[in-house]
Amino acid sequence: MRILVTGGAGFIGSHYVRSALAGDYAELADADVVVLDKLTYAGNQANLAPVADSPRLRFVEGDICDGPTVDALMAQVDQVVHFAAESHVDRSIVGPGDFVVTNVVGTQTLLDAALRHEVERFVLVSTDEVYGSIEQGSWPExxxxxxxxxxxxxxxxxxxLARAYHRTHGLPVVITRCSNNYGPYQFPEKVIxxxxxxxxxxxPVPLYxxxxxxxxxxxxxxxCRGIELVRAGGRxxxxxxxxxxxxxxxRQLTKLLLEACGAGWDRVEYVADRLGHDLRYSVDITKISTELGYAPKTPFDQGLxxxxxxxxxxxxxWEPLKHGSS
Incomplete structure (x- = not known):
């Protein structure tokens, strides 16, 4: 099997690729992985350095909005896991155009090519932020x-769009919506x-x-384990x-980070709140847990x-990335 991973040099996509090529996912033990990444500011080939020599990895620098490139790659793969996205809320507030192009037009370009070449599975990695804000309880799907x-x-x-391609054309699309991610290799514009x-x-650190x-x-x-469960067994x-x-x-997260870094509250700068800042996100994971056996395994204190x-x-x-970030 050959899988196309878009955005595979980004934070989450590269973790999925490293895990797949390291043998962490049994059903991908022999799979070839094709990474398509534009290498924008948040994409970094250094994220793939641990698996760069794998004969099962092929890296292609390219844009998911580039129809001919996407079509050529889609003709060579069996499945798609689509991570590629513009994902920073603050950047979207001051420059929304790039977000529409990548997250909408790019996704549509991929869906069109997947339909043409009859891929077996198309996993779209999305976010809990699509639900808005919730005061109490948790969102079901x-x-x-x-x-x-x-x-x-x-x-x-x-x-x-992905849902429409499934309902209209029968394209075997599955969508995942995650809560806030953290871990190694995350571009240093995100809060942790x-x-x-x-x-x-x-x-100092800025607290909204x-x-x-x-x-x-x-x-x-x-x-990424959850994504793999969905890819392998989701409906x-x-x-x-x-x-x-x-x-x-x-504020609670800030306290934990200050303690972990040996710093005090004097390092915190309170800044004006983000425009339209959602108060609370919370997803109900009953569906993936009961259908696919998912459960988070990393205790937050240890993970942090x-x-x-x-x-x-x-x-x-991170120092070269941070020096060049804005």
């Missing part, structure tokens, strides 16, 4: 989509690597508003939530400690 940022709106649009790297450098916003934290390894046309089971306010240790030990990875 059939909750109406109510995105509140240009990023989440563009992802919701991609989800709906941003705070950790700032604190390690003696810099009063830090009351709540997120469910999911280790990237648990997320076509269905959506599966993937969560980590650890809800924290941003390991993540902080990774950033301490890998300055050579």
């Amino acid at each position: 059939d909750h109406p989509l109510e995105p509140n940022s240009p990023y989440s709106a563009s992802k919701a649009s991609g989800d709906l 690597p941003l705070f950790v790297t700032n604190l390690l450098d003696g810099l 508003g009063e830090g009351a916003n709540v997120r469910d934290w999911l280790h990237v390894d648990d997320h 076509a046309g269905e959506v599966y939530n993937i969560g980590g089971g650890t809800e924290l306010t941003n 400690a390991d993540t902080v240790a990774w950033y301490r030990a890998n300055r050579d990875w």
Whole structure:
């Protein structure tokens, strides 16, 4: 079997690729992996360095919006796991155009090619942010989509396109929606690597508003295991939530990060809240748990400690990225 992984040099996609080529997923033990990545600011071939010499890996630098490139690759693969996306909410607020192009037009380009070449499975990796904000309880997969940022709106649009290709053409699409990811190799604009790297450098960290916003934290390894369960056994046309089971306010998370880095609250700078900042996300994972046996395995305290240790030990990875980030 040969699988096309879009965005496979990004944070989550590269973890999936490394795990697949390391033999962590039994059904992919002999599979070839083709990575298509545009290598934008958040895509980094260094993320694939541990498996770069694998004879089962082929890397292609290219854009998911490039029809001829996508078509040529789709003709050579059996399945697709689609990670490639613009994903930073703050960037989407000031520059939404790139998000619409990549997350909507790029997804449609992939779906068209997958349909033409009759791929066996198309997994679209999406986000819990498409649901909007929830005060109490947790979203099931059939909750109406109510995105509140240009990023989440563009992802919701991609989800709906994928659903339409399944309903209209019978394309075997499956959608996953995850909560907030963390772990090694995450680009240092997201909150955990941003705070950790700032604190390690003696810099302040920005906390939105009063830090009351709540997120469910999911280790990237648990997320990718969930994606693999869906790829291997999920029902076509269905959506599966993937969560980590650890809800924290941003203030609680900040406290844990300060403690992990040996810093005090004097390093925190309170900044104006993000426009349209969703108060709380929470996904119900009953469906993936009962149908596919998913459960998060990484305790948050251990996962966070390991993540902080990774950033301490890998300055050579994040310092060049951070210097060039904006």
